[in-house]
Amino acid sequence: LAKTTQPISMDSYEGQEVNITCSHNNIATNDYITWYQQFPSQGPRFIIQGYKTKVTNEVASLFIPADRKSSTLSLPRVSLSDTAVYYCLVSSGQNFVFGPGTRLSVLP
Amino acid sequence: GAGVSQSPRYKVAKRGQDVALRCDPISGHVSLFWYQQALGQGPEFLTYFQNEAQLDKSGLPSDRFFAERPEGSVSTLKIQRTQQEDSAVYLCASSLGSWQGLLGNQPQHFGDGTRLSIL
Numbered sequence: 001l002a003k004t005t006q007p008i009s010m011d012s013y014e015g016q017e018v019n020i021t022c023s024h025n026n027i028a029t030n031d032y033i034t035w036y037q038q039f040p041s042q043g044p045r046f047i048i049q050g051y052k053t054k055v056t057n058e059v060a061s062l063f064i065p066a067d068r069k070s071s072t073l074s075l076p077r078v079s080l081s082d083t084a085v086y087y088c089l090v091s092s093g094q095n096f097v098f099g100p101g102t103r104l105s106v107l108p
Numbered sequence: 109g110a111g112v113s114q115s116p117r118y119k120v121a122k123r124g125q126d127v128a129l130r131c132d133p134i135s136g137h138v139s140l141f142w143y144q145q146a147l148g149q150g151p152e153f154l155t156y157f158q159n160e161a162q163l164d165k166s167g168l169p170s171d172r173f174f175a176e177r178p179e180g181s182v183s184t185l186k187i188q189r190t191q192q193e194d195s196a197v198y199l200c201a202s203s204l205g206s207w208q209g210l211l212g213n214q215p216q217h218f219g220d221g222t223r224l225s226i227l
Contacts, residue, residue: 034216036218041220042220043112043201043218043220043221044151044199044216045218049215096143096153096216098150098153099150101150
């Protein structure tokens with residue numbers, strides 16, 4: 001069962017790029033890496049998903065090195081509304097393991 | 109648009125009572141998941157359904173926890189003889205695909221959860 005670790009918290013300022021790294025040393029061949037965003041009193045919201053190399057969508061990029069033992073979520077030009085908890089999820093068959101989450105605070 | 113709906117949003121029960129939490133997944137979604145989220149923690153997997161079949165219940169913390177999805181759509185998580193340690197937010201998620209080794213490629217869509225408080 002893949003276990004993940006993330007920084008507990010990060011601070012940033014509006015307009016900056018934020019990179020959050022998740023470690024998943026025991027990731028299996030068929031596992032995908034998915035990132036979610038969660039605001040207080042809401043369920044997690046899907047941000048981006050990838051298997052290897054780089055994936056980009058309209059809100060974020062996901063970088064996965066060749067060994068796949070880590071992944072980095074990149075949020076370009078964050079705003080105050082990006083203040084939330086970000087979770088890294090490694091999909092391992094029928095078992096779904098969320099990381100402890102990174103609390104991102106965006107300051108004005 | 110209809111997302112995943114959970115009810116009630118808040119539930120308060122006395123220790124020892126039974127509770128039932130409801131999840132209405134997105135229409136047509138084959139897979140349904142239940143998670144438990146303690147305060148300040150990430151969601152922890154409880155159980156997984158593919159249509160009406162419960163394929164994984166390895167995360168259920170005790171035999172007091174029971175989940176069903178009899179017609180392959182709405183699901184109910186039941187907790188019998190509740191204990192204070194059951195207090196948490198219970199999240200439901202659904203995804204379009206079915207598990208055939210491809211679940212990793214299917215994003216999960218979450219409801220906003222039921223906050224359960226056991227007094």
